[in-house]
Amino acid sequence: MSPTVEVRAIDALEELQTSLVRYADQAQATLAAIAREVQRTLDWLEERQRHWRAEVQRGREEERRARAAYERCLSSGDRDHPPSCGREEQAFLDARRRLAQAEAEERMATQARQAVQAEAEIYARDANRLHVTLQTETVKSIEVLRSKVTVLRSYASGGMSAGGVLAGALAFGAGVVIGAAMGRAGEDGPSSASGVPDSSGRELTLQERHPDIHDILLNMIDFSDSPVHDAADYHKVSKAEMVAGFEKLTQVRRWIGEGATEQQLYDESRAKGLSEVQSYHNIYRVFYGESAIALEKVGDRYRVLNGYHRLAVAQELGWTTIPAKVINS
Known part of the structure; x- marks a missing residue:
């Protein structure tokens, strides 16, 4: 392949x-x-x-x-x-x-x-x-998919040993998280975190997993093309739900600064009885994972590629910075 x-x-x-x-x-x-x-x-x-x-x-x-x-x-x-x-x-x-x-x-x-x-x-x-x-x-299903993606990402980047590759293959077929890529046995099932270890076997911190995400000053972002003007412009996720998500993001950013791992986010979400969509690790994925806000550097300002709704909420809440990915930095 x-x-x-x-x-x-x-x-x-x-x-x-x-x-x-x-x-x-x-x-x-x-x-x-x-x-x-x-x-x-x-x-x-x-x-x-x-x-x-x-x-x-x-x-x-x-x-x-x-x-x-x-x-x-x-x-x-x-x-x-x-x-x-x-x-x-x-x-x-x-x-x-x-x-x-x-x-x-x-x-x-x-x-x-x-x-x-x-x-x-x-x-x-x-x-x-x-x-x-x-x-x-x-x-x-979401948890199983996450574990598979983690195994495959580690394999694709060369971050797994031969034993880890075998364990990852078994995990992919059996639907459980096992092997060196997980750094732990899979008895906990789908509710366990899928932390990626480094070469020494230590689970990477959240900050280490996404070094391409940085805090960007909101006043440096160009909002002139924003399609978001009032609550009626929020369709897939309501404005109220986004505001609630920002409350969790405040805690997630604090944990990231303290060197937290993905397992810790799972543990905190599980301890509070949060569902998948309400969980801390889902908020982390939204702002630091595949759905991160994407910006393009144009001169000394940033043009928005995606994430207008989250940026509008952040601006309304009085945030000064927001985690985002700058694609041409």
């Missing part, structure tokens, strides 16, 4: 890994949005029920008063002087008509809410199964 073909194959695996992360993120967001919409519909139908229930109560009271007025009118005359009660009779009939209409509306609102509630419960069961799949099987 030629080096070019091998690198392309690894890049394809990394792209699949990134797509799975994006799919899990978008699917979770979609499930949450549908759940909110279903609840809004149920709340609206419940409000309609309350409204028409109150209308029925008012209609019954109105009919009672109209009936009493009509009966008083009928009993006010005698045989020689019968009363004229046409107005009272019409008021009584109108009250009965309004009451019947309110009762019909209340029945329809009740039936509609019951029908929607039943369908919502069926959907909730299906959605919960998908949610469990996203939290388990999808996460496992």
Whole structure:
């Protein structure tokens, strides 16, 4: 296999890994949005029920008063002087008509809410199964892909011994992380980190793994072509989710400065019960891995190649620097 073909194959695996992360993120967001919409519909139908229930109560009271007025009118005359009660009779009939209409509306609102509630419960069961799949099987697939990419990257760069190559091949076929490239046994399964060791067997720090990522001053970046102007311009990931990601990035940058390894990010994420898309190591990948912000040096400033949304959030939060890759530095 030629080096070019091998690198392309690894890049394809990394792209699949990134797509799975994006799919899990978008699917979770979609499930949450549908759940909110279903609840809004149920709340609206419940409000309609309350409204028409109150209308029925008012209609019954109105009919009672109209009936009493009509009966008083009928009993006010005698045989020689019968009363004229046409107005009272019409008021009584109108009250009965309004009451019947309110009762019909209340029945329809009740039936509609019951029908929607039943369908919502069926959907909730299906959605919960998908949610469990996203939290388990999808996460496992992402972790397995990451381990394969790590093994192949190490092999392609010549950073593995013959034993490590054999272990990597076994890992690729068996779906577990083993061998010298991992620096540890694979009993922990997909939730373990895939730290790449150096020639001495020491796991590289996060800073050593991506020396091409540097902190760039935001005021040196040209935002003139930015398509991001307000919250409506955030599509794949909401602005609120990005802001939450920046909160984690603050901690990740601190750990990087302290010489942390990828295993530490896994341990911290696992200790806090974070999902794959919410994890510290996912934030690290977004800003320091294959999805890093990319800039091009043009004179004494930087032109944005990708990452406008993250840069806009950083600027709004008052950050002065941002981790990014300068492709022509």
